[in-house]
Structure formats: structure tokens, C-alpha cells
Amino acid sequence: MKKYYFLIWCEQQTKIVITMKKFFTLIILILLVQTNVFATTAYLAGIDEAIDIALKSSGELRAGQAHFGLTEAKVFTANTRLNPVLISDSGIAEKTYRVGVQMIIETAGKRKKRTRLAQKQRDIAENEIDAKLLDIKAQVRKAYIELYAAQNKEKSIEDLINTADYFLSSGKDKKYPGITEADIIQIEIIKLKAEMELEKAHSELLQAHSVLNVLLGHSLEKSCVLEAPSLKDSFKDVVTLTDESHKLNLDELNKKAMENRPEVKLYEDNIKLANLQLDVAKANIIPNVLLASGPDMVSNSPGTLNVGAFIMTAVEIPLFDRQQGPIKEAKMMQKVAAEEYENKKGDILNEVYDAYERIVFNTKLITQYDNETIPRAKDLVERSLNYFKEHKKDPVTLLTAKETSMNVRLTYIRLMSEYQNAISDLERAIGVSL
16 A cells, blocks of 8 residues: 655754655644634623624523424424324124225314414514523623623732832832831732732632633633723713603613513513414314215125215214313413513513613713713822822822722723613613614
8 A cells, every 4th residue: 555645844944754644643633722722712802792602602592492493393283184094894794894084174273273373382482582682692791891890900909019019119129218118008008908809809800700601601711801891872972862852762762672572572472372272272162073984885695795985974062071171271371461461561661761771870970980080090190100200209199099090990890881781781671782
């Protein structure tokens, strides 16, 4: 058997000769290494990408889709006609021979009503998938912003500790004679408080990673870069709207909720489902007709054979079972579904109002921080830094300014987190993406 060889050029321009078997083994190893490399994610381009990954890997969503496939099969089953029955009747005493086909003829449109019932169950399964999609999006959005906040908190605290360490070492080395013992004590107090907060931040970061990893279906790298969340364009102007404009916005959102909210469709479908179940139960009161026919051969005496046909019918008498149980159950389902529907409509309107008000409130605060609070904090840090550079003393003021700027930044991220959660809740309330 011939061996085929491959030449591989290395970076140092040397040649390596390998056999075909070793060549394919090398290719497989490279692919395995690449698979391991891409098993984790090092960068997420925003919340939308995280949501897309989570939807593709969601086991709950796949289970819902499998259930939807099952309901489609039930539609096919419900629409199936009953099989005919081949019958044979042979009598020895009268020498009677009958062979025929027996059919059950369903009355009162039972098959169509069963099919409509199965189709409505399929619609309900589809709406349940839509509701699950919204739940996953809301969970991912919340987990993403929590991880982003935890990462920034850890980095900010570490930066503050590093600055404190720099001043402490400078004070001990007498690099800046203006740093007094009282300054060192205050710096150590600030550092101790920061170290305690850092331990808490480590725990929060670990938990946030775990939650998002579960939703995404694979692991993120510890240093995975997350894109900073921002205000949605469609809500940037809410801080300048009049009360009348807010009312118009709410009316439009409520209209969308009634049209698109999966739960509204579910409750509407449940009412229709109960009506269809009642129709099926009432139709089942009307008996089916059993019809059989075929050739009839009778031999009355030796050597003679009379050939004819027979027709046989049978009808069930609805005397005892008049579908009392299924009818009563269907009527109760009608009542329950109607009451749940009315209650849910009120809950949805409250959810829309609450989420919208939180968006408006947090947008105002975030805008204030963008325009006033954050610039003021930066200005304090710059002024403190300039003072220290000029006078070589009072590092505590600079460190306190940096601590204040850090707290302002963390508060800003918390406000953005609450804003994103409100966006998720509003999307969940109206049933569509904003």
C-alpha cells in the first residue's frame, strides 16, 4: 500500500514530512483545540446578542416547541375518520353467508368540532411559547445588567484601593513630605472600607456570572467584556413630555398589550376552548349511526342458492349517558376562563402603568446624572488632583473625591439597571419588543 506524504512549512522555514494518517490526526487535534477555545465567550456585543444566544440554547423553549409539535399531531388525529369494519356472518342451520362492510357515521359534525378543539389547543401552546420567549428576554436583560454592574463595581473598588496603596507607600517612603501620619491613618481607613466592599463585590460578580451562564447555556470568560447599556431612543424624550403626552403613550401601550400580550391571547383562547369543549360535549349526546351492508347468500335446500343483499343499521339510545359530566365541566371552564380573563386585563393595565412610570422616573435620574452629577464628580477629582500636584499634600481629599466619584458611577449603573429592568417589564407587559 502506497503512503502519501505532506510537506508542512513552519515559521522558521523548515520542512516537516508527515504521512496522511498523521496529517488527518493533526487536523482533528486542531479542530478539538478550536472547539475548546470557542466553548467560552470573551465578548458580548450588547444585551440583544445575549438574548439571541439564550433563546438558541434554552431547554425550556425547546420543550415548549416540542409540546407545540405534539398539539399539531393531535390536530391531525382529531381530523382522522373512523376505520371501516369488515364483518362476516355465517349460519350453519340455515346455511346463510354474509360478508359486508360496517361504518360508523358520526353525526352532528363531531369530527369538525373535535378538529376545531385540537386547533385551539395548538394555538394555546403557541401562545405559551411566546410567553416563554418574553420571560427569557426579561431574565437575560436583568442578568446582563447585573453582571455589568458587578464588573464595574469590582474594577472601581480595585482602582480606589490601588490609589490608596500608592499614597500609603509614598507616605512611608517620604516621597511626599506633605503626607502626614493623620493622612496615612485616614487613607488606611478608606482602604479598609474598600477592601470590605471588594469582598462583597467578588461574591456579587461570581453570582452574576453564574446566573447569566445558566441562561446563555455556556460559560463566559471571567474577564468577558460587556457592552455598556444605554437609554432607548424611543424613550429619551419622556422627560420633556406633558401629562397629556404621557396619557397618550399609556393608551397606545395598553392597546398594544391587549393586542399582543400572550396571556391575553391565552385567556381568550381558553374561553374559546371552553366553548368548543361544550360544543363537543353537546354533539356527543346525539348518537352515531352504525350502518352495515353487503351480499347475502342463503341456501334453503341442497343445490339451490339465493343471492341478495343485506342492510343493517344501529343507533345508540341516549338514555343514561347524556354527557351531563362533560357539559357541566365545560360550563364551569367557561365561567372560570371569563373571570380570569377580566382579572388579567386589570393586572396587565397596572403592569403597563407601573413599568412606564419606572422608565420615566429612571430616565429623569439618568439624564440628571449624565448632565450634572457625573460631571460634578469628575470636576471634584480633577480639582483635588491639581491641588495635590501643586501643593504635594492633602491626598485624603483626592482619595475622598475619587471615592465619591466611584459611588456616583455605581449609583448611575444601579439606575441604569433599574431602567433596563423597567424596559423588560414593559416589554413583558405589552407582549412585544420596544
